[in-house]
Amino acid sequence: MKVPMTEYLCVDLDSEKWECRVCNHEIGPATKGYKEGMLVYDRDPREIHPPIIDPEKYRFTFSPDPEWVRILEYYCPHCGTMVETEYAVPGHPPLHDMQPDLPALRAQWAKRGEVTVPVVGPAVTADQGHSH
Amino acid sequence: MNDIATPVKAKTPSAEELALIKKFLSDTTLFLGPDPEIMQNHDLMPRTEAEDEAIRKMSDAHTIAKIRDRIQAGCDEGYEMVEQMGAAPGAKWGDVITGVYSASGDLAIASAGGVLIFSALVHHPIKFIIKNWMNDPTVGVREGDGFIHNDSRYGNVHNTDQSMILPIFHEGKLVCWVASTVHEGENGAIEPGGMPSMAESPCDEGLKMSPFKVAENYEIKRDILTFLQNSVREPKLQYEDMKVKLFACLRIKQRIEETLKTDGPSALVSTLRLTMENVRAEVKRRISEWPDMTVRTYIIQDSTLRENCVVKINCKLTKTGDRLIFDFRGSAPEFTNRPTNTIVAGLKGMLAQVFLCYVWPDLPRGQAAFAPIEVITDPHSIVNCSYDAPNSQSLMSIFTGFTAGQHAVAKFLYSCPEKYTKVHAPTFNMINTFIWGGVSQHGETLGNLCADLNGMGAGATVDRDGEHALAPIFATMADIGEQELNEEDVPFLQLVSKKMTRDAIAPGKYRGGQGYTMIVATKDSEQWGFMTTCQGAKIPPLQGLFGGYACGAYPLSKVKGVDVYDVLLDTPEKFKHSIEEIMNEQPFEGASYTTHHMGMGFEISKRGELFMISQGAGAGYGDLLERDPAGVIRDIEQGLISPAVAERLYKVKFDPATLAINHDATAAARDAERKARVARGVPYAEFVKSWNKPTPPSHLQYFGCWGDDVGKLYMGDVGKYREAAAPRPNYMPHPKDVRIAELEARLAALGALGGEKQ
Numbered sequence: 001m002k003v004p005m006t007e008y009l010c011v012d013l014d015s016e017k018w019e020c021r022v023c024n025h026e027i028g029p030a031t032k033g034y035k036e037g038m039l040v041y042d043r044d045p046r047e048i049h050p051p052i053i054d055p056e057k058y059r060f061t062f063s064p065d066p067e068w069v070r071i072l073e074y075y076c077p078h079c080g081t082m083v084e085t086e087y088a089v090p091g092h093p094p095l096h097d098m099q100p101d102l103p104a105l106r107a108q109w110a111k112r113g114e115v116t117v118p119v120v121g122p123a124v125t126a127d128q129g130h131s132h
Numbered sequence: 133m134n135d136i137a138t139p140v141k142a143k144t145p146s147a148e149e150l151a152l153i154k155k156f157l158s159d160t161t162l163f164l165g166p167d168p169e170i171m172q173n174h175d176l177m178p179r180t181e182a183e184d185e186a187i188r189k190m191s192d193a194h195t196i197a198k199i200r201d202r203i204q205a206g207c208d209e210g211y212e213m214v215e216q217m218g219a220a221p222g223a224k225w226g227d228v229i230t231g232v233y234s235a236s237g238d239l240a241i242a243s244a245g246g247v248l249i250f251s252a253l254v255h256h257p258i259k260f261i262i263k264n265w266m267n268d269p270t271v272g273v274r275e276g277d278g279f280i281h282n283d284s285r286y287g288n289v290h291n292t293d294q295s296m297i298l299p300i301f302h303e304g305k306l307v308c309w310v311a312s313t314v315h316e317g318e319n320g321a322i323e324p325g326g327m328p329s330m331a332e333s334p335c336d337e338g339l340k341m342s343p344f345k346v347a348e349n350y351e352i353k354r355d356i357l358t359f360l361q362n363s364v365r366e367p368k369l370q371y372e373d374m375k376v377k378l379f380a381c382l383r384i385k386q387r388i389e390e391t392l393k394t395d396g397p398s399a400l401v402s403t404l405r406l407t408m409e410n411v412r413a414e415v416k417r418r419i420s421e422w423p424d425m426t427v428r429t430y431i432i433q434d435s436t437l438r439e440n441c442v443v444k445i446n447c448k449l450t451k452t453g454d455r456l457i458f459d460f461r462g463s464a465p466e467f468t469n470r471p472t473n474t475i476v477a478g479l480k481g482m483l484a485q486v487f488l489c490y491v492w493p494d495l496p497r498g499q500a501a502f503a504p505i506e507v508i509t510d511p512h513s514i515v516n517c518s519y520d521a522p523n524s525q526s527l528m529s530i531f532t533g534f535t536a537g538q539h540a541v542a543k544f545l546y547s548c549p550e551k552y553t554k555v556h557a558p559t560f561n562m563i564n565t566f567i568w569g570g571v572s573q574h575g576e577t578l579g580n581l582c583a584d585l586n587g588m589g590a591g592a593t594v595d596r597d598g599e600h601a602l603a604p605i606f607a608t609m610a611d612i613g614e615q616e617l618n619e620e621d622v623p624f625l626q627l628v629s630k631k632m633t634r635d636a637i638a639p640g641k642y643r644g645g646q647g648y649t650m651i652v653a654t655k656d657s658e659q660w661g662f663m664t665t666c667q668g669a670k671i672p673p674l675q676g677l678f679g680g681y682a683c684g685a686y687p688l689s690k691v692k693g694v695d696v697y698d699v700l701l702d703t704p705e706k707f708k709h710s711i712e713e714i715m716n717e718q719p720f721e722g723a724s725y726t727t728h729h730m731g732m733g734f735e736i737s738k739r740g741e742l743f744m745i746s747q748g749a750g751a752g753y754g755d756l757l758e759r760d761p762a763g764v765i766r767d768i769e770q771g772l773i774s775p776a777v778a779e780r781l782y783k784v785k786f787d788p789a790t791l792a793i794n795h796d797a798t799a800a801a802r803d804a805e806r807k808a809r810v811a812r813g814v815p816y817a818e819f820v821k822s823w824n825k826p827t828p829p830s831h832l833q834y835f836g837c838w839g840d841d842v843g844k845l846y847m848g849d850v851g852k853y854r855e856a857a858a859p860r861p862n863y864m865p866h867p868k869d870v871r872i873a874e875l876e877a878r879l880a881a882l883g884a885l886g887g888e889k890q
């Protein structure tokens with residue numbers, strides 16, 4: 001059984017592997033962090049959050065300071081989907097951000113049965129009653 | 133060496149002696165400080181005999197639901213009263229809560245709107261009153277009494293929030309408490325507005341009211357009121373809002389008395405208790421539906437509001453069965469002389485807000501929703517500070533702690549089939565607004581803030597973009613208010629207001645809701661100034677979710693040496709309506725244009741000088757290459773993003789004149805980008821070899837743990853740290869002294885110190 005854990009990742013409870021939900025690529029053992037099966041890119045934050053005011057003139061520009069923070073981009077090595085980002089202090093070890101307890105997960109899902117499309121959650125709709 | 137210091141084997145006291153010692157100590161207590169037994173516990177008090185008996189008499193679910201709705205309506209009525217009649221801007225725009233507390237002091241039912249962070253906080257002062265004043269012959273708790281409180285160390289967010297607390301009696305017996313809490317603003321601190329960032333000790337933070345009696349026979353005592361009015365910059369506000377809170381409490385009391393008449397005291401007591409117990413049990417059930425997992429995240433504060441530095445909020449969230457444990461160990465040590473520390477109850481209150489507003493908004497509002505959730509911190513840390521640490525800017529740590537929680541929780545919720553809201557990327561978390569003060573055009577002394585702090589951009593969700601300038605994370609039902617109304621009372625204008633700041637983006641498959649620009653200039657007062665109290669000018673205070681990006685950075689820009697009101701009169705075409713144009717084009721000759729971090733201490737402004745900031749964006753969700761191209765074009769049309777940035781980031785190809793999308797070219801560009809990612813991305817094992825460093829970078833002043841080693845907390849330098857469990861002082865030098873030292877070093881290097889004697 002496969003359990004969708006994030007927008008782009010699922011855990012295959014039978015093989016105990018992380019898988020890409022976009023291309024079904026087997027990323028690596030679910031006993032370890034999925035990031036260990038990813039490609040990583042050290043992104044200069046100014047490329048994503050462009051300076052709004054002139055960096056030649058000003059110390060602060062609306063861009064994060066690239067000497068203070070970097071964006072680690074994690075890509076699926078097969079399809080190139082950006083599975084996660086991590087705003088990191090330069091040199092700070094990447095976090096093992098999701099560490100599921102596999103036996104517990106298996107027991108929990110044994111009772112539920114497989115879902116292919118995760119539950120989205122209730123939509124908030126506008127009230128029709130009161131207006132002025 | 134004297135004899136007294138010579139160690140001798142201690143005699144073990146007898147039981148009788150122990151009792152005597154205990155009595156002696158309790159009879160001769162010099163000072164009733166915040167009680168750790170009260171302050172470290174956020175769970176419900178044990179069920180009392182009276183509650184047991186009440187439940188035996190009445191536990192019918194329908195009756196309980198009926199009474200709960202009546203009490204809830206009473207709380208909402210009290211809330212409306214404070215909002216409509218309160219003088220503080222915070223009151224007018226919903227920074228308020230009203231509630232009914234059990235006889236033991238637990239908040240059973242709170243108003244639906246308002247600042248729910250209070251729901252896990254303001255029970256502490258009531259418990260202090262119960263423990264210390266109830267049986268004290270010099271104080272006592274009687275019908276008609278009203279207690280005031282604001283000192284956060286006894287249970288509050290910060291001491292700009294004031295509570296009015298009333299005990300409710302029935303036939304001489306205490307049955308419950310009612311209280312109303314408002315963000316009042318002014319409190320007599322070293323800076324106006326109630327949240328001084330210049331505070332270096334609790335003594336700089338203004339009025340520190342431990343819970344004490346200010347009303348008898350439902351009347352405010354004039355002598356104490358006069359003292360309080362003399363202690364703040366807004367004496368009128370102090371009086372008006374004490375009255376408003378008192379009358380709101382009295383209205384709730386009236387609703388309780390109606391219930392007592394129709395259903396009797398047992399039904400009321402039973403309703404309050406069972407509501408809490410049922411919510412607590414339901415929360416544990418809901419948690420058990422989550423996957424058993426550990427999630428790690430961290431959020432960086434990039435300043436103390438006085439200087440830029442790197443301050444870590446470290447969060448490990450573990451769920452096992454029906455237990456949920458927030459572990460904030462490894463977060464930065466407390467600052468001895470900076471006010472960004474929070475008491476741990478403040479952090480818990482804000483985490484409660486994650487659940488009550490963003491995860492389980494259907495639950496009855498009260499203390500019970502967070503009661504079973506556990507929180508671990510290091511002692512004397514920035515998220516659990518000591519009595520001696522200033523905390524007037526605790527919002528910085530409370531809000532970044534909230535975001536760590538919100539980010540971690542989202543990773544649990546995705547797979548859980550039982551959902552009450554949609555999975556949500558972090559919402560913007562800084563109060564990007566102007567705090568102001570001085571003497572108004574009407575000659576009144578004022579100190580408060582623009583309600584634009586309530587306009588934080590929302591995070592994107594699993595299937596839609598984040599909403600712009602939606603609501604503050606601490607009060608999801610609050611409003612931004614009408615700036616034009618405010619301008620009748622204050623001597624400045626927001627020359628640009630509510631205009632979205634272009635390119636201040638948080639991209640993703642669904643983008644974050646953006647923030648708007650605020651440009652203010654003083655007009656009709658020579659004694660008026662501003663301050664800003666936010667982090668995030670160098671490092672975003674958020675993380676993105678599932679491949680989405682966080683927001684960017686938000687600085688403060690100033691234009692001085694210009695009277696923009698003269699410009700508007702004489703050459704109005706020179707005025708521009710964006711920070712981008714004003715700072716890049718520098719349209720006013722002879723003016724100075726500067727940028728700063730967002731921790732501007734109170735600064736007197738001259739007529740027509742510009743202070744310019746932007747509200748922030750919530751985080752994005754998902755891979756931006758999956759964003760619907762039509763959504764990208766819509767963002768261009770709405771002025772949220774410039775065409776060049778949109779094309780470069782989202783790889784959408786369109787006609788520059790008509791914005792017509794070329795779908796084939798877009799698909800090709802996105803395919804090419806995915807291939808480019810695979811080409812430039814480095815396998816993890818290889819990447820960490822060059823990326824991972826054993827210590828924080830030497831060019832940054834870094835506070836908190838590095839990597840997973842939560843036992844060692846850095847204190848600004850690679851060589852300076854403390855063991856997590858062993859607190860040490862953590863002083864910051866005055867930023868001006870740092871600057872003077874830098875400049876003197878440069879003079880010395882040039883040999884230009886001029887032989888000055890040392």
Ligand SMILES: [Zn+2]
Pocket residue numbers: 020021022023024025076077078079080081
């Ligand atoms: Zn893939």
